[in-house]
Amino acid sequence: MVINQALSPRNNFHELKLVKKALESFYALGPQASARVLAKYSIHPRAKMGSLPPKTITALTAELSSMTIENEARRIVQDNIKRLRDIGTYRGRRHAMGLPARGQNTKNQIETAKRLNRVDRKG
Amino acid sequence: MSAPNCLRCLLQLRPSVALPRHLLVARSTAAIAIAWTAPFSTTTANNAKTGGGGSKDKTGGHIRAGKKIKLGKFKKNTTADRGKAPAPGERKAFRKKILLSNNNALPVPGLVDLTPEHMLDPQNAATVLSIPDAVVDQLRAVEAFKPTQCWGVFRKPSMLLRTETIDLMNRMKGAAKQKQTLRLVVTGDRITGKSMLLLQAMTHAFLNDWIVVNIPEGQELTTASTEYAAIPGSDPVRYMQQTYVLKLIQAIRKANEKVLSKLSTVQSHPELPQHIPVGSPLMQLANSAKEADNAWMIFQALWQELTARGRPPMLFALDGLSHIMKVSDYRSPAFELIHAHDLALVRLFVESLGGAGAFPNGGAVLAATSRGNSPRAPSMELALQQREAEQAKAADVPQPDPFFRGYDERVQAALRTVQVLKLSGISKLEARVLMEYWAASGILRTTVDESAVSEKWTLGGNGVVGEMERAALLTMRL
Numbered sequence: 001m002v003i004n005q006a007l008s009p010r011n012n013f014h015e016l017k018l019v020k021k022a023l024e025s026f027y028a029l030g031p032q033a034s035a036r037v038l039a040k041y042s043i044h045p046r047a048k049m050g051s052l053p054p055k056t057i058t059a060l061t062a063e064l065s066s067m068t069i070e071n072e073a074r075r076i077v078q079d080n081i082k083r084l085r086d087i088g089t090y091r092g093r094r095h096a097m098g099l100p101a102r103g104q105n106t107k108n109q110i111e112t113a114k115r116l117n118r119v120d121r122k123g
Numbered sequence: 124m125s126a127p128n129c130l131r132c133l134l135q136l137r138p139s140v141a142l143p144r145h146l147l148v149a150r151s152t153a154a155i156a157i158a159w160t161a162p163f164s165t166t167t168a169n170n171a172k173t174g175g176g177g178s179k180d181k182t183g184g185h186i187r188a189g190k191k192i193k194l195g196k197f198k199k200n201t202t203a204d205r206g207k208a209p210a211p212g213e214r215k216a217f218r219k220k221i222l223l224s225n226n227n228a229l230p231v232p233g234l235v236d237l238t239p240e241h242m243l244d245p246q247n248a249a250t251v252l253s254i255p256d257a258v259v260d261q262l263r264a265v266e267a268f269k270p271t272q273c274w275g276v277f278r279k280p281s282m283l284l285r286t287e288t289i290d291l292m293n294r295m296k297g298a299a300k301q302k303q304t305l306r307l308v309v310t311g312d313r314i315t316g317k318s319m320l321l322l323q324a325m326t327h328a329f330l331n332d333w334i335v336v337n338i339p340e341g342q343e344l345t346t347a348s349t350e351y352a353a354i355p356g357s358d359p360v361r362y363m364q365q366t367y368v369l370k371l372i373q374a375i376r377k378a379n380e381k382v383l384s385k386l387s388t389v390q391s392h393p394e395l396p397q398h399i400p401v402g403s404p405l406m407q408l409a410n411s412a413k414e415a416d417n418a419w420m421i422f423q424a425l426w427q428e429l430t431a432r433g434r435p436p437m438l439f440a441l442d443g444l445s446h447i448m449k450v451s452d453y454r455s456p457a458f459e460l461i462h463a464h465d466l467a468l469v470r471l472f473v474e475s476l477g478g479a480g481a482f483p484n485g486g487a488v489l490a491a492t493s494r495g496n497s498p499r500a501p502s503m504e505l506a507l508q509q510r511e512a513e514q515a516k517a518a519d520v521p522q523p524d525p526f527f528r529g530y531d532e533r534v535q536a537a538l539r540t541v542q543v544l545k546l547s548g549i550s551k552l553e554a555r556v557l558m559e560y561w562a563a564s565g566i567l568r569t570t571v572d573e574s575a576v577s578e579k580w581t582l583g584g585n586g587v588v589g590e591m592e593r594a595a596l597l598t599m600r601l
Contacts (some may be wrong), residue, residue, distance in 0.1 A: 016211060035454070035458075036458050038454075039454035039455065039456060039457075039458045041456075042348065042351055042352050042362075042456065043349055043350075044347045044348065044350055044351055044453065045452075046347065046348050047350065051350065051440050083332075103279060
């Protein structure tokens with residue numbers, strides 16, 4: 001699995017990288033979740049990857065593989081959009097067209113919508 | 124539409140002074156025609172050579188370029204050479220650098236090294252004495268010097284003995300003699316010399332062969348910047364800070380080598396990974412702390428040994444008290460904030476300060492508050508005010524605000540029986556002695572007389588030492 005590959009060998013993250021930042025590099029793992037993961041394993045917020053003992057890294061890897069992050073989380077968002085489109089809602093249609101879904105003007109400034117409002121949403 | 128030929132290029136055909144006037148008239152009428160045939164003009168030749176000036180056409184005339192749109196005009200040049208970035212930790216090392224001597228400063232004639240008796244004799248109040256070199260090394264090992272103090276402008280680290288210093292040293296000595304523990308909090312306004320008084324207490328302890336354990340900054344323990352872990356089997360859960368404790372053991376070992384090398388263990392410590400039989404040197408126990416993993420265990424064993432009967436007196440000091448009198452920034456596995464008193468090392472200090480863990484060989488537990496960098500700790504402030512009022516036998520002891528919820532019961536309990544030493548400005552006599560020392564070091568460049576002392580003393584908020592420094596040695600800390 002991608003996550004296992006990402007965290008388990010140390011060399012995927014630089015040893016000077018903050019553990020907090022390393023965790024937050026995963027999709028659907030933000031400041032709140034990372035703070036909780038850190039607290040769970042008694043890692044202080046300023047810990048660097050290099051200072052973690054191998055045991056903790058294994059535990060973190062196990063923890064991450066039990067969380068819905070990366071592709072699983074992306075799929076949930078995509079499924080939600082797909083469902084909206086399939087039942088033919090306005091929001092679903094706007095997503096399919098890559099346009100804002102919440103009544104914004106479309107004369108200009110819709111770059112975010114263009115980027116994100118897609119049926120196969122990536123980010 | 125604009126003319127294809129650049130006006131500037133035409134103007135370059137201005138006649139030189141040496142030309143005869145009749146030629147000049149003729150030329151000005153046919154200026155455009157001869158623009159690229161003038162034999163004396165070097166413009167086209169130059170342009171052709173450098174490829175500049177926009178004269179790319181075959182005729183050699185300067186064709187005006189249209190307005191060009193320059194994109195990203197306001198973008199910073201990201202490729203600018205910034206030089207070599209400092210290595211990790213280099214900036215911090217520079218920030219925390221402590222310079223203790225300066226060869227450019229004048230040596231002060233008649234400056235005497237401190238002896239153990241000096242700090243006890245009331246006759247020596249208001250004198251400047253220097254710290255012996257051996258003690259300087261020990262003080263450095265326990266991080267007693269602060270980067271904010273201006274040691275680096277004098278020839279040799281020296282300090283002013285104030286009346287408070289002599290008073291505190293005598294109290295420390297009295298407590299040690301009766302095998303009691305002096306538990307005291309040094310408080311006072313900003314830059315009145317609280318950390319300096321701690322340093323003087325440590326100097327006294329080193330000079331008298333005490334054991335000194337110093338926590339240089341309370342905030343290092345509670346701002347969640349060092350590793351922590353729950354102590355297995357503790358109930359309620361306590362947390363150890365392995366990396367910090369390892370550093371502390373090494374500081375203890377380095378600073379107290381002289382005392383520790385004479386002592387040997389009196390207890391067996393079966394829980395330690397390394398077998399240390401009864402009667403082995405204490406240095407061996409201290410040296411066995413090599414990794415953070417078992418540092419806390421070794422620290423506990425070392426502490427038991429140091430507080431066993433028959434040991435020298437001990438000084439346990441901490442600066443920045445309010446940082447350990449609050450809820451820390453660490454979080455438990457259940458994501459609750461950990462109270463600072465649940466951190467084992469902090470707890471050890473707080474218990475010693477509160478009187479629960481008295482030292483059987485006597486000694487002192489000193490804490491200093493900080494005004495520059497301190498989070499609000501209402502309970503601590505209140506408790507210190509109360510103790511101060513009780514000490515002064517004041518009629519009205521400050522009472523807690525009944526409408527305020529931020530008080531902390533554990534903090535109040537910890538500070539229920541401490542003594543408080545409030546520092547304020549120095550006297551004019553002390554100010555004079557200090558300024559004479561500055562002048563003798565060549566830093567203060569005025570004559571030190573009554574009016575100069577008075578002026579600086581007043582400018583310094585009635586003798587607040589740090590403010591006097593600012594007023595007199597202007598560039599030092601501003």
